[in-house]
Amino acid sequence: MNLKNKSEIVIIGGGIAGSSLAYHLAKLNKTDVTLLERHQLTSGTTWHAAGLIMQLRSTHTFTELAKYNVELYSTLESETGVSTGFKQNGTLGVARTKDRMHENHTIASIAKSFNIEAEIISSSEAQKIYPSLNKKCIEGAIYIPKDGQTNPVDTTMSLVAGAKQLGVSIHENTEVIDVKKLPNNSFRIFTKNGEIICEKLVIACGLWTRNFAAKLGINVPLYPAEHFYVVTEATKEATKNLPVLRDTDGHVYIKEDAGKFLVGAFEPWGKAIAIEKLPQNIPFIELPEDWDHFELPYTKAMELLEPLENIGISKFFNGPESFTPDLLFALGEAPEMKNCFISAGYNSEGIEFAAGAGRALAEWIVEGSPTMDLSAVDIARFHSFQNNRNYLQERIPEILGLHYKPHWPHYQKITGRGVRQSNLHDRWKKLGASFGEAMGWERPMWFAQKGKSTDNIYSHTKPNWFEATEMECKAARESAIIIDQTSFGKHLIQGSDSLSFLQRTCSSNVDVPIGKIIYTHMLNNKGGIETDITINRRSKTEFLIISSATMQPRDFYWINRSIKENEKVLVSDVTSSYTVLSLQGPKSRDILAKLTQADLSNEGFPFATSQEIEIGYTAVIANRLTYIGELGWEFFIPTEYSLNVFDDLMITGKEFGLRPAGYHALEHLRSERAYREYELDLTPVDTPLEAGLGFTIDWDKLGGFIGLDALIKQKNEGLLNKRLVCFRLKDPKAVLWHEEIIYRNGEIVGYVSSGAYSFNFGCSVALGYVKSNQGINKDFVETGNWEIESAGVRYKAEASLKPFYDPNGDKIKG
Numbered sequence: 001m002n003l004k005n006k007s008e009i010v011i012i013g014g015g016i017a018g019s020s021l022a023y024h025l026a027k028l029n030k031t032d033v034t035l036l037e038r039h040q041l042t043s044g045t046t047w048h049a050a051g052l053i054m055q056l057r058s059t060h061t062f063t064e065l066a067k068y069n070v071e072l073y074s075t076l077e078s079e080t081g082v083s084t085g086f087k088q089n090g091t092l093g094v095a096r097t098k099d100r101m102h103e104n105h106t107i108a109s110i111a112k113s114f115n116i117e118a119e120i121i122s123s124s125e126a127q128k129i130y131p132s133l134n135k136k137c138i139e140g141a142i143y144i145p146k147d148g149q150t151n152p153v154d155t156t157m158s159l160v161a162g163a164k165q166l167g168v169s170i171h172e173n174t175e176v177i178d179v180k181k182l183p184n185n186s187f188r189i190f191t192k193n194g195e196i197i198c199e200k201l202v203i204a205c206g207l208w209t210r211n212f213a214a215k216l217g218i219n220v221p222l223y224p225a226e227h228f229y230v231v232t233e234a235t236k237e238a239t240k241n242l243p244v245l246r247d248t249d250g251h252v253y254i255k256e257d258a259g260k261f262l263v264g265a266f267e268p269w270g271k272a273i274a275i276e277k278l279p280q281n282i283p284f285i286e287l288p289e290d291w292d293h294f295e296l297p298y299t300k301a302m303e304l305l306e307p308l309e310n311i312g313i314s315k316f317f318n319g320p321e322s323f324t325p326d327l328l329f330a331l332g333e334a335p336e337m338k339n340c341f342i343s344a345g346y347n348s349e350g351i352e353f354a355a356g357a358g359r360a361l362a363e364w365i366v367e368g369s370p371t372m373d374l375s376a377v378d379i380a381r382f383h384s385f386q387n388n389r390n391y392l393q394e395r396i397p398e399i400l401g402l403h404y405k406p407h408w409p410h411y412q413k414i415t416g417r418g419v420r421q422s423n424l425h426d427r428w429k430k431l432g433a434s435f436g437e438a439m440g441w442e443r444p445m446w447f448a449q450k451g452k453s454t455d456n457i458y459s460h461t462k463p464n465w466f467e468a469t470e471m472e473c474k475a476a477r478e479s480a481i482i483i484d485q486t487s488f489g490k491h492l493i494q495g496s497d498s499l500s501f502l503q504r505t506c507s508s509n510v511d512v513p514i515g516k517i518i519y520t521h522m523l524n525n526k527g528g529i530e531t532d533i534t535i536n537r538r539s540k541t542e543f544l545i546i547s548s549a550t551m552q553p554r555d556f557y558w559i560n561r562s563i564k565e566n567e568k569v570l571v572s573d574v575t576s577s578y579t580v581l582s583l584q585g586p587k588s589r590d591i592l593a594k595l596t597q598a599d600l601s602n603e604g605f606p607f608a609t610s611q612e613i614e615i616g617y618t619a620v621i622a623n624r625l626t627y628i629g630e631l632g633w634e635f636f637i638p639t640e641y642s643l644n645v646f647d648d649l650m651i652t653g654k655e656f657g658l659r660p661a662g663y664h665a666l667e668h669l670r671s672e673r674a675y676r677e678y679e680l681d682l683t684p685v686d687t688p689l690e691a692g693l694g695f696t697i698d699w700d701k702l703g704g705f706i707g708l709d710a711l712i713k714q715k716n717e718g719l720l721n722k723r724l725v726c727f728r729l730k731d732p733k734a735v736l737w738h739e740e741i742i743y744r745n746g747e748i749v750g751y752v753s754s755g756a757y758s759f760n761f762g763c764s765v766a767l768g769y770v771k772s773n774q775g776i777n778k779d780f781v782e783t784g785n786w787e788i789e790s791a792g793v794r795y796k797a798e799a800s801l802k803p804f805y806d807p808n809g810d811k812i813k814g
């Protein structure tokens with residue numbers, strides 16, 4: 001078939017990602033679609049995948065994306081006539097430790113939310129399901145009977161057959177050599193078989209995506225790593241009905257493969273390989289075997305499955321796969337370029353996620369925006385530094401290992417550290433800071449006592465930093481704390497249309513007096529929250545927007561994307577210009593008063609206002625704000641002046657009990673006060689009404705704002721069917737983090753979006769969206785019998801629409 005010279009959508013890459021997208025676009029009646037593959041279909045990474053299929057992930061969002069795989073792969077053959085090789089023989093996830101059993105329980109709870117069958121079983125029960133299993137080395141297991149394994153090549157060919165039957169054009173041996181963006185936002189694609197113009201372009205080139213996307217100036221941080229499995233000789237032990245065996249503590253998985261065992265690994269430390277070191281431009285790449293590297297997982301496999309000791313190996317397979325710096329794939333419209341989409345970086349889970357990701361991206365392309373919460377995998381989340389080769393080369397081996405390492409709450413990666421540092425870094429270090437990383441920033445997480453180690457000892461119930469964090473939280477509530485929040489994203493909006501632009505895009509009224517601070521959101525057309533920001537009006541036409549560190553790149557792109565062609569608005573990233581110190585707590589005014597002439601009274605400096613004040617030698621922007629629920633100020637200090645301001649604050653604060661505090665304390669304190677956090681409590685599928693943030697909406701703003709119609713509709717429909725609710729456990733021992741299941745009167749109604757131990761109350765607090773067709777109001781919340789399930793145990797809880805700490809905000813008004 002000759003290449004057409006025009007196609008509405010062109011997909012580059014004929015692996016499972018591109019093929020699934022082609023199939024799902026066709027299902028949505030988009031059939032003017034052309035898929036271009038430089039060699040044969042599946043010849044990149046897809047052909048050699050082991051094909052394990054799991055529906056459950058460690059979070060609700062990812063389970064939502066993954067679980068469709070079983071539904072699709074088990075029915076595709078009947079639709080397309082091409083077999084997928086899908087076999088629903090289940091997964092047996094064994095645990096060698098109690099902590100791993102804890103994780104299994106969490107996954108089993110998530111299964112309940114989705115009505116996915118999953119059972120926690122003993123080691124003896126596990127052995128009944130898998131007779132050759134050595135039960136002595138395990139504590140127990142999770143059994144998920146409807147999981148399975150598929151043949152990646154057959155599954156891809158079945159997707160391609162489905163797409164073709166609906167009219168999609170598929171071209172093999174058609175390498176895309178170059179691509180040019182045309183002035184009308186379409187693309188001219190140059191292949192070795194001719195040119196083609198398209199309105200929308202999708203780059204699904206697997207591990208080659210990073211370099212290909214760079215031709216268009218698009219940032220896709222991913223990097224190849226070697227990925228291994230071995231196939232044994234045929235053996236009678238490898239019977240067809242065996243489930244996939246997953247031994248995360250042993251870093252191995254084992255599946256039956258045509259009467260043999262396939263033993264694959266996610267070894268603790270992977271082997272990154274630069275793309276230039278891979279064989280160039282050949283299909284079906286195989287890399288040399290490396291028994292030294294494979295020794296640990298294979299030893300563990302033999303420990304678990306003793307017959308392996310006496311079975312020979314028929315094949316050692318080593319193939320390249322792409323990994324991303326945060327272990328999450330990259331999906332969606334490239335922030336740098338309209339109409340160009342990415343689907344790549346599958347971290348060795350491309351077969352599992354291709355079904356859900358293909359459908360989600362097809363809907364995004366057809367509808368113009370995502371139809372579900374994809375913020376965690378949104379390509380716009382990455383910062384440009386993450387595409388640095390040295391960073392990737394160092395980070396990727398750790399990432400590969402993380403698949404099977406314990407999933408500790410607040411785990412800190414150890415590679416690619418020290419990328420971005422506040423200029424107070426050394427001061428914090430001297431004070432005993434244990435640092436954590438967010439978007440490359442090194443941030444104090446907690447402060448060790450003098451002479452004590454700053455290393456983290458992780459736990460599902462009581463990590464070693466709790467002791468220090470408790471003292472920091474106590475100081476915040478009783479005296480004062482100082483936190484380095486330099487990692488805030490800071491964007492300056494300027495230009496004659498800046499006000500009208502912000503009025504159109506923000507849900508609050510931004511036309512406020514100079515010096516007023518507004519907490520607001522930018523919404524999508526469905527009223528969902530896209531950015532959670534604070535705006536400081538600096539002049540008639542200048543606004544300083546503050547975002548969280550992790551959301552900064554995405555916010556930057558969302559703001560830029562929202563500017564209309566003729567609007568005179570300039571967005572500058574001024575993140576590096578300011579060090580941010582937050583002085584919080586009942587004694588904060590007393591400390592500050594000793595250092596400045598400014599009137600700090602409620603009348604002279606009301607809450608949610610900003611003034612330029614002098615501290616010592618320096619003029620700083622002082623914002624009277626809090627994220628912990630106390631009297632406090634955030635200082636934006638021109639970077640080079642920050643050391644002297646810091647020293648002044650620390651010296652003066654001494655007599656008032658001022659204490660340095662870290663991000664863990666911030667998390668515990670903001671949870672007590674029920675302040676929302678983006679990505680956890682707020683996402684693009686939550687509206688401000690559902691999030692309990694109706695007070696931020698200006699319903700009467702002249703000209704309205706993006707998302708207003710959806711909010712009006714939601715308001716007019718009466719009681720909400722989904723609402724963020726605050727919880728407090730009655731049991732003082734249980735510790736909540738996130739994802740725990742919420743019950744009302746014995747029925748599952750939601751899950752915890754963020755939880756933390758409250759040292760103030762002596763029990764855990766949490767936030768979570770509750771769903772009910774009955775409609776949710778104060779009465780619904782107060783009359784319910786609430787429980788929260790953590791690791792299989794149900795704990796009684798109190799529920800409230802208001803925060804449990806300082807419900808009326810009296811302390812803030814201090």
Ligand SMILES: Cc1cc2nc3c(=O)[nH]c(=O)nc-3n(C[C@H](O)[C@H](O)[C@H](O)COP(=O)(O)OP(=O)(O)OC[C@H]3O[C@@H](n4cnc5c(N)ncnc54)[C@H](O)[C@@H]3O)c2cc1C
Nearest residue numbers: 013015017038044045046050051052176206349350351352
């Ligand atoms: C050993 C191993 C075991 C694995 N096991 C599993 C598993 O059990 N479960 C699971 O879910 N995942 C597994 N994976 C991962 C899975 O194979 C990948 O995540 C998935 O195949 C990625 O699919 P893709 O379509 O993104 O990339 P690919 O399959 O690499 O497809 C990209 C395609 O783009 C083409 N291309 C590149 N550049 C161009 C160009 N310029 N013009 C035209 N075409 C181009 C390439 O030729 C290639 O065919 C495993 C991987 C390995 C290595």
